Amino acid sequence: MNHKMLAGLCLALTVAPLAWAENFEVRMLNRGSQGAMVYEPEFIQLEPGDRIKFLASSSGHDAVSIDGMLPAGAQPFKGRINEEIEVAFTEPGLYGIKCLPHYAMGMVMLVQVGAAPLSTLKIPADAPERAQKRFQDIAARAAR
Template sequence: MALTGTAALAETVEVKMLNKGEKGAMVFEPDFVRVQPGDTVKFVATDKGHNAESILDMIPDGADTFKGKINEEIEVTLDQPGLYGVKCLPHYAMGMVMTVAVGDDVTIPDDYMEGRMPAKAKERFAEQLEQLDSL
């Protein structure tokens, strides 16, 4: 019975994949969200030519990876607390990335941004992580 109650409290947060948004070209909007374990993030292909996929070295240990197809709406339920880096593969070099924080007590792992990534993506991740304590 407790599982039913927990599932009923789970939320779905919608993220649009856009050619142009408030923060420029090729963006997820919003580009930073905080959800609770068990919540779902729904990536909506508002504009054509985008996908949403996890970045392998930027998800919590034990978390499942995900990869949507181009122009595909994808819903991802995130159970593992921590930070999830998400990219649009075709526009990764243009900085089309976002951050999902799962849980209330999330810290940035020391090696979170150590992997190779395009400069624009690194810049946008840095901006997103500044929001971690404000939401």
């Protein structure tokens, strides 16, 4: 009997953190509250283990992690155009996400996992000008 109780306790301790994870949705849009070619919301603060489902609310969009804008140990991801993708954010830090077809138009979003300071945001120098500007604007709005 004690072995069954111990096994049950071990299982509960293993599965419990997964039950605490939250799920969020982000819409990929042609037009939103912040203009054309946007993710809504453009900024989300998560805890490690939380998940985001990127919804293909308008056609022609995807969600792709940006090289150089992932925390150490985070797995890059690449969604497909016009398809939903669900991503678990397990590593604390800042994540930059882009829509590959509309990156030059500034279609990006920022995800903060844990207590990573927004001041540590590093935008790649080779990012398109509109994407750099939108990341700066997103970080400024999020810091308020």
